[in-house]
Amino acid sequence: MIALVFAILVAVLMGTAIYLILQRNPMRMLLGLGLFTHAVNMLVFGTSVSDRGQPPVLLDKAAFDGDISQFVDPLPQALILTAIVISFGIVAFIIALLHRRHTLDLAGENCTDRVDDPFAHEPRSQLDAVDEDYEWLEDVVLQRNVERQTKESS
Amino acid sequence: MLITLLALLAVSAPTLWLLKPQRWRHAGWLAALPPLVVTAWLLTQLGPVGQGAVIREQYVWSEAFGLALDLRLDGLSLFFGLIVAGIGAAIAVYAGYYFEKKTTLGYFYALLFLFMTSMLGLVWADNLLALFVFWEGTSITSYLLISFKLSDPKALEGARRALIVTGMGALAMLGGFVLLGQIGGSYTISALLALPPDTFTSHALFAPMLILILLGAFTKSAQFPFHFWLPGAMSAPTPASAYLHSATMVKAGVYLLARLHPAFAESSLWFWTLLVVGGVTMLMGALIALRQVDLKAILAYATVSQLGVLVMLLAFNSQTAALALVLGILAHALYKGPLFLIAGIIDHATGTRDIRRLAGLAKAMPLLAAGALLAGLSMAGLIPTFGFLAKETLLEVFFHWMESGDPLGLVGLIASALAGALFVAYSLVLIWEPFFRRAAPQKQAAVQHPPSALFVLPVLLLAGVGTAIPFLLGIVEQGLFAAPASAVLGAPVTLHLALWHGWTPVFLTSLLAIGLGLLVFWLRQPVQAAFAQAPDKLSGTGIFDDLMDNLYGFAGSTTRIVLGAPLSAQVGVTLLAAAGFLFYSVFSHNFMSDLGVDWSALPTFYEVVLAVLAVLAALVTVKARSRLSAIISLGMVGAAVMLIYVFFSAPDLALTQFLIEVLTLVLLVLVFYRIPPQEVQPIPKRISFRHLLISLIVASWGFGMALLAAQRPLFASISDYFSLNVLAAHGGNIVNVILVDFRAMDTLGEISVMVVAALGGYALLRASRLRPVQDPTQPSDPAQSKKPASKPAGGKHG
Numbered sequence: 001m002i003a004l005v006f007a008i009l010v011a012v013l014m015g016t017a018i019y020l021i022l023q024r025n026p027m028r029m030l031l032g033l034g035l036f037t038h039a040v041n042m043l044v045f046g047t048s049v050s051d052r053g054q055p056p057v058l059l060d061k062a063a064f065d066g067d068i069s070q071f072v073d074p075l076p077q078a079l080i081l082t083a084i085v086i087s088f089g090i091v092a093f094i095i096a097l098l099h100r101r102h103t104l105d106l107a108g109e110n111c112t113d114r115v116d117d118p119f120a121h122e123p124r125s126q127l128d129a130v131d132e133d134y135e136w137l138e139d140v141v142l143q144r145n146v147e148r149q150t151k152e153s154s
Numbered sequence: 155m156l157i158t159l160l161a162l163l164a165v166s167a168p169t170l171w172l173l174k175p176q177r178w179r180h181a182g183w184l185a186a187l188p189p190l191v192v193t194a195w196l197l198t199q200l201g202p203v204g205q206g207a208v209i210r211e212q213y214v215w216s217e218a219f220g221l222a223l224d225l226r227l228d229g230l231s232l233f234f235g236l237i238v239a240g241i242g243a244a245i246a247v248y249a250g251y252y253f254e255k256k257t258t259l260g261y262f263y264a265l266l267f268l269f270m271t272s273m274l275g276l277v278w279a280d281n282l283l284a285l286f287v288f289w290e291g292t293s294i295t296s297y298l299l300i301s302f303k304l305s306d307p308k309a310l311e312g313a314r315r316a317l318i319v320t321g322m323g324a325l326a327m328l329g330g331f332v333l334l335g336q337i338g339g340s341y342t343i344s345a346l347l348a349l350p351p352d353t354f355t356s357h358a359l360f361a362p363m364l365i366l367i368l369l370g371a372f373t374k375s376a377q378f379p380f381h382f383w384l385p386g387a388m389s390a391p392t393p394a395s396a397y398l399h400s401a402t403m404v405k406a407g408v409y410l411l412a413r414l415h416p417a418f419a420e421s422s423l424w425f426w427t428l429l430v431v432g433g434v435t436m437l438m439g440a441l442i443a444l445r446q447v448d449l450k451a452i453l454a455y456a457t458v459s460q461l462g463v464l465v466m467l468l469a470f471n472s473q474t475a476a477l478a479l480v481l482g483i484l485a486h487a488l489y490k491g492p493l494f495l496i497a498g499i500i501d502h503a504t505g506t507r508d509i510r511r512l513a514g515l516a517k518a519m520p521l522l523a524a525g526a527l528l529a530g531l532s533m534a535g536l537i538p539t540f541g542f543l544a545k546e547t548l549l550e551v552f553f554h555w556m557e558s559g560d561p562l563g564l565v566g567l568i569a570s571a572l573a574g575a576l577f578v579a580y581s582l583v584l585i586w587e588p589f590f591r592r593a594a595p596q597k598q599a600a601v602q603h604p605p606s607a608l609f610v611l612p613v614l615l616l617a618g619v620g621t622a623i624p625f626l627l628g629i630v631e632q633g634l635f636a637a638p639a640s641a642v643l644g645a646p647v648t649l650h651l652a653l654w655h656g657w658t659p660v661f662l663t664s665l666l667a668i669g670l671g672l673l674v675f676w677l678r679q680p681v682q683a684a685f686a687q688a689p690d691k692l693s694g695t696g697i698f699d700d701l702m703d704n705l706y707g708f709a710g711s712t713t714r715i716v717l718g719a720p721l722s723a724q725v726g727v728t729l730l731a732a733a734g735f736l737f738y739s740v741f742s743h744n745f746m747s748d749l750g751v752d753w754s755a756l757p758t759f760y761e762v763v764l765a766v767l768a769v770l771a772a773l774v775t776v777k778a779r780s781r782l783s784a785i786i787s788l789g790m791v792g793a794a795v796m797l798i799y800v801f802f803s804a805p806d807l808a809l810t811q812f813l814i815e816v817l818t819l820v821l822l823v824l825v826f827y828r829i830p831p832q833e834v835q836p837i838p839k840r841i842s843f844r845h846l847l848i849s850l851i852v853a854s855w856g857f858g859m860a861l862l863a864a865q866r867p868l869f870a871s872i873s874d875y876f877s878l879n880v881l882a883a884h885g886g887n888i889v890n891v892i893l894v895d896f897r898a899m900d901t902l903g904e905i906s907v908m909v910v911a912a913l914g915g916y917a918l919l920r921a922s923r924l925r926p927v928q929d930p931t932q933p934s935d936p937a938q939s940k941k942p943a944s945k946p947a948g949g950k951h952g
Contacts, residue, residue, distance in 0.1 A: 002761075003751045003864035009765045010860040013791070015853030016772040018729060022722040022845040024834045027784075027826070031775055034788050034818065038768075038795050039856060045802070047863045050755045055803040056877065058886035068877040071888065072803045075873040078892040080807055082904050088814045089911035095825050096915035102829045 006046035013039035026098055030091065037087040041080045048073035105144075156211050156225040156278055159192050160271055167267035171260040175250065180608070182250020185263055189246060189270060192239035196232055203232050204633030206646075210280070224342055226280035229637025233480065234277035234402075234409055236634075237487050240619075241401045242270050244612035248495055249393040251609035252502060262302065262391060269295035273402050277409055282331040282341045285410075286324065289374070292403050293320045299394040300387045312386030315698060319383045320373050327370020327410075333363035347416050347644065355421045364423055367414070375407030375461045378435040382694030385454040392498030395450060400457045400494055401487040408464045412479065416644025419471040428469035433569055435462030440576040444678075445685035449497040449507040449588070452580055453490065456533070459573060460486045463548065466566075470551055473647050476639040478547035484634070485544040488620030489532040492613045493584065496526050499609060500588060504599040509587050513594035518601040521610045523589045528617035534581035535574060536668065538653050540620045545574055545667075549660045571667040578671025583678060627651045722841075726848045733855040750865040761801050768794035781831055785822050789815060806889050 017039055020032025056074035058064050166188040175181035199209070209227040227235070246266065253259040272291030279285040294317075301313035331341070337357045338346040354360055371377075376384035387399045398404070411428070418424045439459030446452045460482070467479040499522055500515065501507045516523035532541035552570055556563030587594075623630065631651050639647040655661060674681060717724075757765075771790035778784035792815035799808040837845070876892050885891035893901050 001753060002755045002757045003753070003861060005757050005762060005765050006864065007857045007860035009768055011853040011857035012769045013772050014856035015849045016776045018725075018852045019776055019845055019849040021725060022848065024722075024837060025832060027781055027832070030822075031784055031788050035772055035775060035791060038791055042795065042798075043856065043860050043863060045799070045804070045807075046860050049802050050752045050864060052755075053803060055805050056888035057805070058880065058888070061881060061886050064881060066878060068874060071877060073871070073873050074877060074888040074892060075871065077804045077807055077889045078897065080804075081810055081889065081893060082900060084807070084810050084814050086904055086907050088818060089908045091818055092821060093911040093915050093918075095821055096918040098829065099825055100918040 010043045044076045048076045163271040167264045170263040176255045176259045182247040185246040186243040189239045189243040196236050200633035204637045224280035225278045230641035231277050233638035238273045238402050245393045245397045248612040280343050300390045309389035312389045316383040316387045323370045323373025326366045330363050330366030371407035371410045377431050381458045388450045396491050396494030401491045411468045412642045415642050425469045432462045432466030436573045440573045475551045476642040480638045481544040485540045489529040492529040492617040495613045499605050503601050503603050506599045510596040511599045512588035513591045516589040525613040525617045528621050530581045530585040534578045574667040575670035579674035582675040729852050733851050764794050789819050
């Protein structure tokens with residue numbers, strides 16, 4: 001039954017994570033990414049929960065006689081340990097990205113991000129026509145354009 | 155010695171560039187020294203190699219991979235080497251005067267000598283892979299020489315076309331080489347040729363191998379339907395056109411075919427492909443040349459035609475054909491080279507290459523006219539020129555074929571005679587119209603800048619050598635003709651060449667062709683007018699350009715499909731694909747009954763509570779209205795997960811998770827304290843529903859995956875090895891030992907990821923302290939440009 005509990009937990013975490021990742025708001029995407037990390041970690045951890053045992057630590061090295069059946073499986077733990085750290089690195093980097101975008105927004109319309117946009121030569125209208133659900137970066141640009149126009153007219 | 159000569163030429167390339175040869179008027183003579191040294195050495199080898207001697211050199215590069223630079227000088231390599239080095243010397247002299255103190259001369263010499271090195275390496279290489287490398291070297295230098303005039307878009311286009319066509323062909327050829335190496339068990343050409351020919355011809359992969367190699371040879375030697383890049387290559391400086399695109403590089407394909415001839419010539423696929431492709435190219439090139447008015451374009455199409463002749467000759471497996479090939483190559487190099495150089499001098503002197511504007515140049519440039527006469531008569535194949543000798547032998551091949559009773563021989567004979575007639579026609583056009591006729595049909599160009607005698611000297615030398623050879627046959631025929639012909643045939647060739655054979659049927663055919671050529675020359679105006687009507691659309695260039703445009707369009711639309719969609723759509727497609735894959739594997743067998751899950755293991759009450767807590771917190775994260783509550787509920791999920799680690803004996807994980815959870819929380823709160831909540835357009839209902847569906851599918855994917863992962867292990871886990879050997883790593887904590895010892899490289903990778911993330915994050919935070927750059931495309935409005943000053947960049951407090 002433990003497996004079932006973990007399966008439900010993984011399912012809910014994954015579902016909520018994906019739903020958040022598909023949102024427009026970058027903040028919610030970030031939260032989704034955090035949930036997805038938990039989901040995947042639980043998935044990997046679920047492989048080792050059926051057999052309960054001691055933490056995989058030799059308290060007395062001299063007395064170790066090769067009996068490893070007392071320990072839980074150490075491999076998923078090693079994998080997850082790496083995963084936790086790396087996911088934190090990604091979350092921190094995305095937070096820095098969001099911060100950078102915010103400062104650019106504040107700086108106003110006169111700046112360019114100096115990022116090579118492969119579709120820079122495409123008219124915007126064409127891009128909009130592809131899908132009404134354009135990503136949030138597009139929204140920012142549009143918003144910026146509207147602001148500029150209102151400023152110019154005033 | 156061979157490697158020394160290659161090195162000499164390779165070193166000359168940058169040296170000449172650095173010497174700034176444009177400072178001296180007669181720099182060309184200095185530049186001609188290295189190729190002259192090579193020519194002189196090769197001439198000394200004519201005797202021994204003519205007797206059958208072979209010079210071999212081997213420089214092992216990577217023994218384990220069987221890679222070595224094998225060089226081998228036999229009759230055929232010597233023959234091509236002489237053409238490359240000898241004409242190269244003449245071109246070097248000519249270029250010195252052609253560029254006339256222009257600063258680009260040094261760059262031209264650098265490319266020319268790099269090309270010469272590659273080309274000599276190509277004909278001397280005895281290893282298929284080495285040959286391929288040199289082959290690509292010639293393609294690249296050719297590309298750079300065609301696009302020499304960077305300001306000319308047509309030159310760039312022609313260069314790109316040439317590079318793509320020959321590059322694709324070379325790629326196919328490399329595939330063919332690998333197959334050939336696999337079939338023959340060696341990449342050494344001489345070793346492959348020593349095998350009995352039916353090793354190849356009876357092999358199952360013979361046809362694909364041959365076709366791939368032929369693609370390389372045909373693209374390089376501008377055979378139909380790949381011929382179109384060669385006229386486009388005429389934007390190169392004239393010395394380069396004369397050298398690369400007429401005398402040497404375009405014959406690389408012919409060289410390759412001649413080199414492999416002994417191994418493949420017995421196959422009928424080889425015979426028919428070469429015969430048909432070569433024949434079509436011969437006739438088509440000769441016909442298209444009629445409608446050209448640019449001197450260089452006429453010569454380019456005539457070159458295409460001649461290359462067709464050479465390929466056609468390679469189809470045959472006879473002594474006469476091999477001899478006709480060798481004669482054809484040398485004769486062509488010795489008349490087409492000078493004719494190109496003459497076109498360049500005319501261009502230099504009058505400022506135009508349009509034949510409709512040229513007339514009566516013989517008066518102003520008598521030496522040049524003499525050169526044109528010598529080379530042009532050889533091209534026409536009039537007795538007693540070298541061209542005549544080559545054409546006689548060519549006709550003889552078809553005559554023999556006809557005599558053997560095959561009616562196709564007659565077709566070949568007529569086609570060759572027809573091409574010969576057309577050759578006569580434009581040779582006469584090229585001699586008569588610019589040099590001797592009284593008045594030009596269009597605004598006549600005057601000679602503003604007559605060439606010095608030294609400028610014309612290379613032309614006269616090349617044409618003179620061509621003229622002299624038929625009279626020195628007794629001296630040169632063994633080394634210069636018999637030895638390469640034997641290499642092509644793979645068997646010793648004995649020959650007795652003579653200009654005059656008497657009134658043979660071949661000679662009569664030749665006379666007939668000359669008569670027909672005179673007729674075409676006489677009627678050239680109506681013929682040209684008729685040809686000018688022919689549609690232009692069918693040219694290979696148009697088809698190729700359409701193809702390339704469509705390719706770019708396809709790449710663009712693919713990119714737009716793959717990368718142009720919104721992020722959510724892209725993520726959704728990726729996730730659905732992953733889920734679909736798993737569903738397939740799950741439902742392909744009986745899921746519930748085959749699942750080896752241990753259902754008896756029961757969770758404790760607290761564990762269930764924790765799981766429920768995590769589930770609720772995750773749902774709250776989705777529904778949360780304020781950012782702070784979302785962050786806190788995410789923290790709740792993290793806390794629950796951490797406690798689960800504690801309950802299931804994973805203390806390290808719990809510690810790490812706790813630490814990271816706190817750090818994330820602090821970071822999120824710290825940053826979002828500064829960034830105001832963002833108003834984004836709400837997602838339409840329809841799309842929101844789609845997202846929900848995707849989430850549910852991925853959730854069930856996770857559910858199934860978790861159950862699958864919880865099965866009893868299907869195969870032995872490596873965990874036990876780690877646990878049992880933990881003491882060997884001097885640690886007590888098995889998880890730690892795995893991370894820092896057994897899987898230390900993974901941890902190193904993890905650290906690298908963290909370092910990159912930290913550097914990136916630092917750079918992003920630093921960047922926001924800087925003032926944003928002004929957009930140069932915006933008009934500088936004083937009211938606007940003041941604004942950033944009055945409202946400092948937001949990053950100031952970042």
